[in-house]
Amino acid sequence: MTEPVVAVQGLQKYFPVQRGILRRTVATVRAVDGVTLAIAPGETLCLVGESGCGKSTVGRLILRLMQPTGGRILLRGTDVTTLGEAAMRPHRRHAQMVFQDPYASLNPRLTAGMIVGEPLENYDDMAGADRRAKVAALLERVGLRAEAMHKYAFEFSGGQRQRLGIARALALDPGLIVADEAVSALDVSVQAQVLNLLMDLQEERGIAYLFISHDLGVVEHIGHRIAVMYLGQIVELAPKATIFAAPLHPYTEALIAAAPIPDPRARTERIVLEGDIPSAMNPPSGCRFHTRCPIAVARCRTEAPLLRQVAAGHAVACHLRP
Amino acid sequence: MTLRRFGRRNPTIVIGALLLLLVTAAAIAAPLIAGDPLLITPVDRLLPPSEKYWLGTDHLGRDVYARAVFGARISLLVGVAVAAVSVVVGLGIGLAAGYWRQVDAVVMRFMDGMMAIPAILLAIALVSLNRASVFIVVVAISLPEIPRVVRLVRSVVLTVREMPYIEAAVSGGSRGRKIVIRHILPSTVAPLIVQATYIAASAILIEAGLSFLGAGVPPEIPTWGNMIASSRLFVARAPWTIFAPGTLLALVVLAVNLVGDGLRDLLDVRLARRM
Numbered sequence: 001m002t003e004p005v006v007a008v009q010g011l012q013k014y015f016p017v018q019r020g021i022l023r024r025t026v027a028t029v030r031a032v033d034g035v036t037l038a039i040a041p042g043e044t045l046c047l048v049g050e051s052g053c054g055k056s057t058v059g060r061l062i063l064r065l066m067q068p069t070g071g072r073i074l075l076r077g078t079d080v081t082t083l084g085e086a087a088m089r090p091h092r093r094h095a096q097m098v099f100q101d102p103y104a105s106l107n108p109r110l111t112a113g114m115i116v117g118e119p120l121e122n123y124d125d126m127a128g129a130d131r132r133a134k135v136a137a138l139l140e141r142v143g144l145r146a147e148a149m150h151k152y153a154f155e156f157s158g159g160q161r162q163r164l165g166i167a168r169a170l171a172l173d174p175g176l177i178v179a180d181e182a183v184s185a186l187d188v189s190v191q192a193q194v195l196n197l198l199m200d201l202q203e204e205r206g207i208a209y210l211f212i213s214h215d216l217g218v219v220e221h222i223g224h225r226i227a228v229m230y231l232g233q234i235v236e237l238a239p240k241a242t243i244f245a246a247p248l249h250p251y252t253e254a255l256i257a258a259a260p261i262p263d264p265r266a267r268t269e270r271i272v273l274e275g276d277i278p279s280a281m282n283p284p285s286g287c288r289f290h291t292r293c294p295i296a297v298a299r300c301r302t303e304a305p306l307l308r309q310v311a312a313g314h315a316v317a318c319h320l321r322p
Numbered sequence: 323m324t325l326r327r328f329g330r331r332n333p334t335i336v337i338g339a340l341l342l343l344l345v346t347a348a349a350i351a352a353p354l355i356a357g358d359p360l361l362i363t364p365v366d367r368l369l370p371p372s373e374k375y376w377l378g379t380d381h382l383g384r385d386v387y388a389r390a391v392f393g394a395r396i397s398l399l400v401g402v403a404v405a406a407v408s409v410v411v412g413l414g415i416g417l418a419a420g421y422w423r424q425v426d427a428v429v430m431r432f433m434d435g436m437m438a439i440p441a442i443l444l445a446i447a448l449v450s451l452n453r454a455s456v457f458i459v460v461v462a463i464s465l466p467e468i469p470r471v472v473r474l475v476r477s478v479v480l481t482v483r484e485m486p487y488i489e490a491a492v493s494g495g496s497r498g499r500k501i502v503i504r505h506i507l508p509s510t511v512a513p514l515i516v517q518a519t520y521i522a523a524s525a526i527l528i529e530a531g532l533s534f535l536g537a538g539v540p541p542e543i544p545t546w547g548n549m550i551a552s553s554r555l556f557v558a559r560a561p562w563t564i565f566a567p568g569t570l571l572a573l574v575v576l577a578v579n580l581v582g583d584g585l586r587d588l589l590d591v592r593l594a595r596r597m
Binding site: 060063065085089092093095096097099100101104105106107109110118119122123165168171172 | 485486487489490491492493494495496497498500504505508509
């Protein structure tokens with residue numbers, strides 16, 4: 001097997017909740033609690049789950065935009081978990097990010113050329129005509145005109161801005177791009193264009209994606225494998241076809257049943273989950289899903305299920321399935 | 323946008339700027355448009371405004387008009403210098419404190435301490451330790467203003483540093499200093515320009531106060547503050563001696579504040595429109 005572009009083992013991120021003038025820690029939010037996954041070159045792993053389940057945090061931890069509380073992160077085989085900012089810099093170029101908000105993720109005071117050229121300036125010491133040529137090529141590759149480099153970020157539309165964000169991420173020719181809800185802020189028609197651009201780029205350059213999304217329709221289009229997260233943990237991990245055809249975890253079932261189907265006559269059985277997602281500050285005992293699970297039994301309340309392999313490439317964390 | 327349209331939309335800026343321009347031009351051209359402010363003519367003392375002495379004379383027979391025009395130099399100089407010094411120093415400290423959290427805790431406690439020192443007391447202390455000079459006055463007024471600038475800059479940095487485009491720059495391999503200068507510094511400019519005008523206005527007032535108390539610039543230099551101070555004994559007999567510097571002081575401070583208010587509205591709207 002080829003070496004994964006990124007592998008994380010038992011990744012944890014706890015946020016302390018501090019109160020009062022002494023900043024005493026009164027509680028911890030376990031945003032990510034023991035996530036293990038690996039992404040092969042050229043593969044798209046989708047991370048799905050409802051808001052607040054920690055999927056964006058996983059993306060930021062992998063890029064070391066946050067310091068993990070525990071676990072290990074291996075970027076192309078190198079352990080980068082505890083590297084300081086200076087030691088981390090050479091590794092950053094191999095993993096880039098495309099952000100959710102195409103407005104806030106581009107500095108409104110800079111031109112497109114400066115935004116896309118900044119990573120080149122940092123790593124390849126490119127300047128002047130060389131850099132302009134590279135930036136022009138990048139802009140054209142993502143479907144913008146080369147002259148667009150002289151325009152300011154706020155002069156572009158949402159879809160164009162997201163293309164700019166992709167061009168910036170591509171600049172360093174990374175092996176991995178973390179796309180955090182990269183299309184959820186866009187119109188549906190623009191979403192499809194951007195998704196197709198991402199897939200073309202993958203085919204062309206063998207980029208791996210960690211594609212973070214809550215939209216199962218998008219995930220079905222772009223993903224190879226899918227990891228379902230609930231309250232900071234992966235509850236099911238399987239190839240796309242398996243997840244959609246035969247989900248095992250009751251939470252995955254509920255998510256898929258809740259996804260809208262673009263056919264007004266289609267009737268599906270809705271599985272409506274009761275209640276809200278519990279607080280990550282005080283997660284339920286045993287299986288974290290037992291408070292909302294339609295099939296929970298006594299054992300689920302006391303004993304936490306482990307993520308175990310049930311078939312080739314299919315892992316699930318449930319006492320009752322399969 | 324034509325100048326006339328700009329004026330109709332932003333009357334405060336235009337009125338304030340015109341006033342300031344007038345006073346600045348007078349201050350620069352002082353030797354050409356006014357006589358000797360130090361010339362003592364005892365015979366002519368406490369004369370009311372006349373053709374020879376446009377604004378009358380003071381108790382030593384000095385020309386109030388000449389002294390008022392030359393006094394504008396000190397007021398404007400102190401206003402501009404204090405604004406520049408406190409903005410430049412405060413900007414540097416504020417950027418560092420806002421971005422590097424290790425610096426923050428120490429620096430901000432120190433700033434809190436500095437804020438507790440009144441400018442007047444500091445100036446009196448500094449002037450009694452050194453020889454009175456414009457430089458000392460500028461330092462004394464700037465020091466207590468710096469923490470205010472630091473707080474302003476720091477608050478902008480704390481907001482901007484959470485923007486996704488900062489994360490993008492980090493992940494693109496930009497180092498801290500580059501992020502601060504390229505991505506954060508420009509956001510502080512608009513609020514700083516506004517703050518600088520307020521600092522200039524208050525510096526002009528504080529300088530006048532210091533000169534009035536005799537703790538400001540050396541007494542041989544005419545300033546609006548020491549003109550008011552030396553006139554107060556003769557107010558009943560010669561109100562013109564206090565009228566000229568007092569009115570000018572009020573007008574200049576008003577003009578600076580008008581420009582500041584106008585700029586604040588103008589820059590805010592721009593920001594809102596661009597977002």
